[in-house]
Amino acid sequence: xxxxxxxSKGRLMEKTFxxxxxxxxxxxxxxxxxxxxxxxxxxxxxxLVLLSAGEIPRELSAGRIHLGVTGSDLVRDKLAxxxxxxxxxxxLGFGHADLIIxxxxxxxxxxxxxxxxxxxxxxxxxxxxxxxxxxxxxxxxRDFLTRHGVADYQLVDSQGATEGTVKNxxxxxxxxxxxxxxxxxxxxxxxxxxxxIHQSQAMLYLARSADWSQQTRDTLAxxxxxxxxxxxxx
Amino acid sequence: MTNKAAIRQEAETLFAAFRHAGxxxxxxxxxQPSETLLDLYGEDIRARAYVTADPxxxxxxxxxxxxxxxxxxxxxxxxxxxRYCYMGEVFRKQDTPGPRASEYLQVGFELFDRAAPExxxxxxxxLFSRLLAPLSLRxxxxxxxxxxxxxxxxxxxxxxxxxxxxxxWRPNRFRALLDRFSGRAPLPAARAAxxxxxxxxxxxxLITAAGTHVGLRSPADIAARARAxxxxxxxxxxxxPEAALLYDLLSLQAPARAALGHLRGITPMLPxxxxxxxxxxxxxxxxxxxGIDTATLPFEASHGRTSLEYYDxxxxxxxxxxPALPPVASGGRYDALTAVLGQGRSIPAVGGVIRPGLVARxxxxx
Numbered sequence: 237x238x239x240x241x242x243x244s245k246g247r248l249m250e251k252t253f254x255x256x257x258x259x260x261x262x263x264x265x266x267x268x269x270x271x272x273x274x275x276x277x278x279x280x281x282x283x284l285v286l287l288s289a290g291e292i293p294r295e296l297s298a299g300r301i302h303l304g305v306t307g308s309d310l311v312r313d314k315l316a317x318x319x320x321x322x323x324x325x326x327x328l329g330f331g332h333a334d335l336i337i338x339x340x341x342x343x344x345x346x347x348x349x350x351x352x353x354x355x356x357x358x359x360x361x362x363x364x365x366x367x368x369x370x371x372x373x374x375x376x377x378r379d380f381l382t383r384h385g386v387a388d389y390q391l392v393d394s395q396g397a398t399e400g401t402v403k404n405x406x407x408x409x410x411x412x413x414x415x416x417x418x419x420x421x422x423x424x425x426x427x428x429x430x431x432x433i434h435q436s437q438a439m440l441y442l443a444r445s446a447d448w449s450q451q452t453r454d455t456l457a458x459x460x461x462x463x464x465x466x467x468x469x470x
Numbered sequence: 471m472t473n474k475a476a477i478r479q480e481a482e483t484l485f486a487a488f489r490h491a492g493x494x495x496x497x498x499x500x501x502q503p504s505e506t507l508l509d510l511y512g513e514d515i516r517a518r519a520y521v522t523a524d525p526x527x528x529x530x531x532x533x534x535x536x537x538x539x540x541x542x543x544x545x546x547x548x549x550x551x552x553r554y555c556y557m558g559e560v561f562r563k564q565d566t567p568g569p570r571a572s573e574y575l576q577v578g579f580e581l582f583d584r585a586a587p588e589x590x591x592x593x594x595x596x597l598f599s600r601l602l603a604p605l606s607l608r609x610x611x612x613x614x615x616x617x618x619x620x621x622x623x624x625x626x627x628x629x630x631x632x633x634x635x636x637x638x639w640r641p642n643r644f645r646a647l648l649d650r651f652s653g654r655a656p657l658p659a660a661r662a663a664x665x666x667x668x669x670x671x672x673x674x675x676l677i678t679a680a681g682t683h684v685g686l687r688s689p690a691d692i693a694a695r696a697r698a699x700x701x702x703x704x705x706x707x708x709x710x711p712e713a714a715l716l717y718d719l720l721s722l723q724a725p726a727r728a729a730l731g732h733l734r735g736i737t738p739m740l741p742x743x744x745x746x747x748x749x750x751x752x753x754x755x756x757x758x759x760x761g762i763d764t765a766t767l768p769f770e771a772s773h774g775r776t777s778l779e780y781y782d783x784x785x786x787x788x789x790x791x792x793p794a795l796p797p798v799a800s801g802g803r804y805d806a807l808t809a810v811l812g813q814g815r816s817i818p819a820v821g822g823v824i825r826p827g828l829v830a831r832x833x834x835x836x
Binding site for chain 2: 316
């Protein structure tokens with residue numbers, strides 16, 4: 237069986253089901269709506285695995301699922317050298333969000349990464365510690381800031397309510413996903429003009445290290461034909 | 471014999487040679503406090519070092535190098551002068567598959583001596599050169615001190631000099647700043663817009679108008695930088711001939727003696743580099759006296775600028791022919807680091823490390 241991992245709840249699951257459904261492949265939850273089991277109809281040989289979106293990158297990396305749907309931000313942040321581990325088969329056109337850096341609106345002297353870097357140097361000299369940036373996207377943010385030569389900062393982990401960390405004095409700036417910017421504005425933060433770290437959206441991925449038998453390869457070929465995608469080579 | 475045993479034997483041989491050169495062996499803990507390493511190397515070290523949690527001591531790192539513990543031990547109870555050697559595993563996370571090991575032996579030698587730093591530089595280099603001679607490696611040398619002296623000598627504001635010095639180890643950022651300060655690159659549109667906004671009112675009034683203030687970076691911090699930005703906008707660009715000398719210096723690459731001749735030639739136009747150039751000359755004489763041919767020794771003024779940001783003088787490395795391999799040995803002078811770790815005290819220090827694993831591989835032992 238070819239295993240496909242799909243987010244187990246909420247809008248991401250519904251939109252994924254819609255995306256496949258509009259291409260003639262029906263995915264549905266079986267049992268009651270709290271039970272994490274599902275079925276695929278309209279094509280043979282595929283098993284639906286409902287998983288937390290955050291765990292799908294790890295399952296792809298381990299090859300325990302052949303295909304998976306999750307946000308491109310999660311794959312790029314959680315997997316080292318991600319192109320070596322997974323292949324992007326198709327963007328799904330939903331779940332759009334930008335990973336950005338935001339600072340307090342009253343920082344009238346800061347608009348770009350260049351300003352952030354200079355402000356970090358002055359902050360460290362004045363306060364005795366590096367300027368803290370709260371985020372859960374450690375790899376993406378660190379790689380981005382290194383590439384742009386920003387120094388004198390440190391990342392602090394924040395797994396939720398990241399916009400509140402500045403007010404709570406546990407960070408001076410944040411790096412987080414935003415779609416409309418409303419939560420940022422409500423927390424008195426503004427976005428840097430040149431710090432778009434990643435434009436994320438839901439994506440269908442192929443796991444390179446999954447067990448690609450002749451049977452699963454055939455199923456994959458049938459599936460991509462149905463989806464109107466170019467034939468991938470696992 | 472297994473590879474590990476062969477590598478350890480190679481390490482023992484190098485270690486014995488360092489002891490023979492008068493170095494006292496030192497041991498270091500494998501678990502090092504994260505906070506000190508982060509403070510010294512910045513967030514990048516977290517991408518390179520293995521981080522682990524200790525229930526009592528908090529976040530710890532598997533030692534990414536020996537420099538920190540050796541300098542700390544010396545500053546706490548070292549003799550003056552002193553020379554140390556060490557041997558042990560270091561740990562570096564690798565994000566991509568390839569020939570770079572994530573756990574390997576390092577053998578190192580460090581020399582703390584305030585009497586004659588250039589002699590110390592030459593002694594360390596000559597020792598490494600002699601030990602590695604059978605491998606026919608390519609040597610590379612540089613001197614970050616000359617570049618730093620050139621920046622300090624620019625006729626521009628202290629703030630601009632500080633910004634350039636702060637990014638001396640980040641060549642791209644440094645180049646972007648220099649381009650802007652010398653007028654080679656136009657003022658970015660975002661900065662122009664920001665300046666225009668800052669000129670509308672006092673920083674304090676603009677901060678109040680911007681909205682609710684949150685966070686530890688205070689309105690006073692913000693106002694201070696806003697005023698600094700306005701001052702900086704009025705600073706004249708670095709004069710073209712002076713900027714040209716700095717660009718020339720950044721790309722200087724020649725055999726060491728020829729490089730010295732070139733530097734002597736530009737010193738009258740950039741007098742601030744004279745002491746650093748004199749030190750360079752003294753070092754070359756010392757190297758010659760120890761049998762290193764400085765007429766052919768490669769020199770690059772920018773060498774070592776992309777490594778961990780603590781070298782501030784002489785830097786060197788030894789490379790195998792295969793460009794995919796990391797340097798077989800590397801080292802340099804790190805006087806400023808001892809000041810940071812010495813809490814008010816400092817001592818000139820120079821040292822380097824060899825990877826016995828690569829030595830064994832290049833010898834064909836493994």
